[in-house]
Amino acid sequence: MSTAPMKITSARVIVTCPGRNFVTLKIETDQGVYGIGDATLNGREKAVVSYLEDHVIPCLIGMDPRNSEDIWQYLYRGAYWRRGPVTMRAIAAVDVALWDIKAKMAGMPLYQLLGGRSRDGVMVYGHANGSDIAETVDAVGQYIDLGYKAIRAQTGVPGIKDAYGVGRGKLFYEPADAALPSVTGWDTRKALNYVPKLFEKLRETYGFDHHLLHDGHHRYSPTEAAQLGKALEPYSLFWLEDVTPAENQEAFKLIRQHTTTPLAVGEIFNTIWDAKDLIQNQLIDYIRATIVGAGGITHLRRIADLASMYQVRTGCHGATDLSPVTMGTALHFDTWVPNFGIQEYMRHTPETDEVFPHDYTFDKGMLYVGDTPGHGVDIDETLAAKYPYKPAYLPVARLEDGTMWNW
Ligand SMILES: O=C(O)C(=O)C[C@H](O)[C@H](O)CO
C-alpha cells in the first residue's frame, strides 16, 4: 500500500426507505476509492443522521482514511461522551466505510485483511413464525424445505395481542411499521405455558436434525427465564435469546444455575463493557453484538476475542433493520472469526436488495461472501433517492392492565 498522503475528501449520509428505512454513510477519498457503512438505528434513524452530519463528518474531512484505528479512538474518546446506540452506530458506519476503502485499495475481499478464511461458509438461521403452534410448525417446515440448517421459531400465544416475532409476511418480518408506535400485548404466564408446547411439537414433527432457536425479547424475569430454559431442555435448543433484560449482567447467574439451555444475548449491546461480566463469568454461550450496533469491525473483534477466551461464540444480530451493508460486512467477519457460532439472516425485500447491490449468496442454509474487493456491498444512489424516508416506530408492549412492559 502506498505511503503517499491520502485524504478523506467528502462524507455523505444517504437515507432511503425501500420498504424500510436505512441510513448509509459514504466516505470518498482523494484517490477515487470510496467506502460504505451502515448507520441504521431502527425507529431512531434521524438521531444518527444528525450525529454524523453535524458532529462527525466535519472532523473526518482531511483525515487519512487508512488510519481506521486512530479514527475509531478519535471518535470514541474524542467525544468525551462514550457509548450508547447513537454514538456507536455513527462510529460503526465510519469504521466499516474505512475498512471497505482499505480492502478495496488492497484489492482484497475484507475477510483477507482480518486474517483470511476460517471456514467455507457461514451457517445462518431464518425466522419462522405463525399465529399459533400449527402455523409455526408449517413455517418451520418451509424453512427446512429451503435448506436451512437452523431456524428460529416464534409463535402467537392465545390471549396475547400481537405477540413478539409474529410477522405479517413470510420471510420478510418487519416490526417497525407505524408512524407512531403500535401497542402490543404481553402475558408471561401465557407465554410460559405455550412456548414449550411449540418446541415439543416441532421436535415431534421434524426430529432433532435441525437447530432450533427462540427469542424471549427481554420479556421474562430471571426466575421466569430459568423456568423457560428448564422447560425447553428436552427440545435441545441451539439457543434461547434475550430471555431477560441484560442491563444487570448479574441477573444471568440465577438463570445459569437452573438451566443448561444455551443462552444468547447482545443485539442491543454497544460495547465490550455491556458484555464483559456475562462473558468472563461464562453466563452466556453466544454473544449477539454485531457490526453496526457495536462500533464496527474494530470494536466487534475485540468483543469476539474476549469471548473466545471463555468459549463464548458469536451469533451476530441480522434482522432486516441491519442493512445489506451490515449483513455483507458481518459475513466477512463471520468467515474469519475463529469462535464463530451462527449468523442471523432475515431476508431483505427485493427493493432493498436492488438499492444495495451485493455479492453474498445463499445456498442450503449457508451464506457465502464473494471475492469483490472491499465488503462487497454498494449503494445505488439514484435508486435510493426514489424511496424517501418514512417515519416508522418499533411497537411498544403493555400488560393486560395497561402496565408498560419491554417490547
Ligand atoms: O432479530 C432479532 O433477534 C430481534 O430481536 C430483532 C429486533 O426486534 C429488531 O432488530 C429491532 O429493531
Ligand SMILES: [Mg+2]
Ligand atoms: Mg432478538
